[in-house]
Structure formats: structure tokens, C-alpha cells
Amino acid sequence: MQFLDFEKPLEELHNQMNKLKEMSAKNQVDVSATVRELETSIEKTREKIYTNLTPWQRVQLSRHPERPYTLYYIEKIFSNFTELYGDRQVKDDKAMVGGMAELDGMPVMVMGQQKGVNTKMRQLRNFGMANPEGYRKALRLMKMAEKFNRPIVTLIDTPGAYPGLEAEERGQGEAIARNLFEMVNLKVPVICIIIGEGASGGALGIGIGDKVVMLENTWYTVISPESCSSILWRSWNFKEKAAEQLKLTSEDMKGFNLVDDVLPEPVGGAHAKPEEMAAIIKTYLLGALANLNKLSPEQRIDQRIEKFSKMGFYDEVAE
């Protein structure tokens, strides 16, 4: 188990527990009463920590190394997943995965950014930072889903679109822009779920949907707190402050009506009980798709345009 800095009290209790168990095994004494006490104390401490998370702590949680990634959820929530590769132009982007799947027997197209689970895989997955071909692969799959009248589910988890030389040569900006434009017009239902990091255009590039949803401990905004700190404060030391100022938590985003729903995470975060998290997402998807299927394609598209058109704050004054 890996603990974040703000989980220190939890880590200590866990260490105590381990020592106790070791001791009891060695000396064959009954410690079950103490174990139960410790367990209660762990639960209480966890709850206490998790009811008062700061924005920066939520950012840390969204990046927890044990947090479930896209392929985990695909495997747990859907069945008969057939991964489809390539953008048909340049290559296959390993930072963006997707394919055909079934949700309780209903054929859907599912896709999302994929982070690596260990050092080697992290490199292969480019830390979940897609290149233009990733966005173009995603669009290819969406268009296929539209052609065969299958709903689309996107799972968003990225520290941003990759800022590389080849990415620019192949039109990173164009690839994201094209996805925004095309996703607005998709005739089939589209549900987008932020499962980890929702960083800027790289997240939005697969984030235009009838329902845009955040898991409780994720963040979604225009820039990472670190980069924001470096640009606006001209120092890397103000990331906590930047995280507060950016109002990037699921609670803030729902309050601003910039996302449609927030899905609660198990206490301790999605990584504490990943199967429970997957079940929560599945239940949501089934309900939301049932509702979206009642609308005509034209209604869905109109509502999508209206929803995004309303986003923004300004005053109107007498000229």
C-alpha cells in the first residue's frame, strides 16, 4: 500500500497493525481485540482525513499510483472488449486506447487515455499524454460508433496532450479542434467520465458529451496547478495555492454547471476499493444511457450545443 503525505496518520496505524500481527504470529498470543480496535481507528482516521480534503490533496489522489486506469474500468464494467488500434494515418497511439465492448449486453464504443502501471508501461503509454494520432484514433472509433448507432463512453485521465515536436508537426491543435467540432455533432449518445486527471485541451479532446461526469477525487481545468504556479507566480512553489484558486475539484465544477454529475468515490478514494468504484460507474452509465436513448439524435445534438454555449461568465452593461 502506498500512502500520500496527508495520509501519514493512516500509515502509522497500518504499521502498528502489521507489527501487531507479526508479533502475534511469533508469540502465538490472541490480539484479535486490539486488531479490532485498530481497525476501527483506521476507519475513523480515514473518514476524518477524507471528509476534509484540500483541492491539492484531491489532485494528489487523482494521480495516486494505485488508482485504477482506463483499461481496468473497461475490463470491470464492460464485457467482450475488442481493442481497436491505429488512426489509419500515422500510427497507433498507446496513450489512447479504445474499442468495441458490451455494457450489460448493449454494444457500445469505449475509449480513453491510458496511463502505465509501472515504469516501463508508463513510458510506453507516454504517461497518458496522447499525440495527434491518439485523438484521431478516438475520432475514428467515434465515427464508427455513429455509423452503427452505438453509444460512446469516453474515460478521461491525462496530464495533458503531449507537447512534443512531432505532435506539433502532425497538428496537435488541429486534432483536438477537429474532435471538439465532430463530437458536438455525433448522432449517438456520448458520456464522458473524468476518472483521474482532466488537464486542459488534452482532456477536452475526448470530452464533449451529453453527460460529462467527474469522479469525486478528480480534477478538471485549463492547466495543471504546477504549470499555473510556474506561469502566474513565476515559481513552482505555489501549486497548492494554484489548485485552490483554479477551483478545479468535482464539487466546484458541478457548482459551476461545467460538468453534469459527480460520482462519489469509496472512502479512501477509487484505489481503496476499485471494484466498488467500477460498480458505481456502471450503474451510472446504465441509467444515463437509458435516459439519453429516449431523445432523438437532433434533440441530443441541440442540447449539447445549448449546454456548452451557456458556459462562461460576463456582465452585460448599457452601452
Next chain:
Amino acid sequence: MASTWFRRIKKGILTDTREKKETPDGLWHKCPECKTTNTTQELANHYYVCPKCNYHNRINAAEYFPMLFDNDEYELLFENIVPKDKLGFIDLKPYDARLKDAQKSTGLKDAMSVGAGMINGNGLVIACMNFNFIGGSMGSVVGEKISRGIDYAIEHKLPFMIISKSGGARMMESAFSLMQMAKTSAKLTRLAKAGLPYISFMTDPTTGGVTASYAMLGDINIAEPKALIGFAGPRVIKETIKKDLPSGFQRSEFLLEHGFLDFIVERQNLKQKLSTVIEWYMKGK
């Protein structure tokens, strides 16, 4: 000893800034590229392009509109839409104060001006970004004015053009600025359905969220010579790949070469070229 002739007696620049001998502001202009000096009047008569090296100086709506609209006649639209600091964002300075300072120094309300008028006899709506207003950053007002500009174009059956010049999203509006990418792209689908052309004109610089939304979505994407156009900024890319970037990287000519621009147009030819294109789109409609 000859060498002492060249030895500095006092080190450093000792002239106080106040005592520096400078020509009065606004009379002369020194080209940042070739250092040639011209009077500002000469420069203005030459489309703010250096007569010697063809450097296109950065200009804003106040210069583009008179240059493009016939007889300098146009209507400024949606000037009643003004920014506000809903988030109460504070970095080294409150966003509210930044807005007030920018409004004071530019005389503008925000980084977007929308004008409607005629260009060689054809109607056109132009949304032009102002780089002098907080780096031309894209916030809610920019998005809303584009959105209304599109509604206006649809209502009056006019072609629509955006002149982009921006460092990208306005961080002080956080996710609201991000969503302007979605909002403007969504509205552009309505323009497309109405069968009206959208011309995206990119000028120096066009980066970040602006590139990743409306700037790259034109029926034609065109640019001024040597404009910096990209998604990630050159500094970020350099830090990421830890290599020097090739010369000309992310400039208009580079984008043309890689297939992302329809053509590059010099400012003195812009109006003529635009009317030719608009004529093609709108003839008989």
C-alpha cells in the same frame, strides 16, 4: 599604450532611465527584426509591415478593421459584453485588478472586438482578437463574442472570419476559459449547418487553446507570414524533449509545409485575397 584607449573607465550603464535620450513616443518606430527606423505614419501607411524586411508588426482590431472594411465603415458589435471576476482569482495580482489595468491601458473591454461591414462590396463579420489585452487570452467574453458573432452572421447570412492572436486560454478564468474551446466549436457547427463560410486567419502568435479550437476549424485556415502558430509553446516543447527546436519551427511556413494552412497572405494583399475567396463562397447565394 593603445589598449588603454579601449578600456572602460566606469563599468555598467550609468545613465539614469529618466535621463536617457529618446525620441518622443509614437513618432518613430524601430523594426524589432531588422532595426530599421521608420516614422509611425510611414509604417501605418504600409500596413504596419516593415518596408525593408517585411516584418509584420503585431496589430489589433483597431488597425485591422479600418484596413479591411470599405471606407473605414463598420459597426462594432456586442461592446456591452464585459468581463467579470466570478472566481475571485488572485495570483500575484487579483484578476479584477488585471482587468481594470488592461481596460485602462488599451481602452478595450476585453481581448475580442467584433465588427460587421463590407469588404469590396461583400458583407463580412470579423471577430478580431486584441493581443494587447492580457496577451489576447481567451476568456468568457472572447467566447461569448464569437458565439454572438456567429449568431449575427447566421441571422444576416454573412460569412464569418476570426483573426486569431492569442497566447491561449485565460488561466484566471480557469475551467470557464477551457470551456470556451467547446463553446466556440459547438457554435461553429451551427454556422456550418447554415452553409456559411468560416475563414480562420492566424496572426502572430496563435497558440494553446485558441489553436486547439476555432483557429484550426476554418473552411480555410490562412495566416500572416512568419506567425508563431502551435498548440504547445516552444519553451514547453524544448523543456519536454530537451533538444533545440529547428529554425522556423511552428511558423506559418512550417504549418503550410505540413498541411495545416491553405495559404499564407501578406497583409497588403489580405483584403484583395479575402474578397476573392468570399466571392467564391457567396456568389449566387
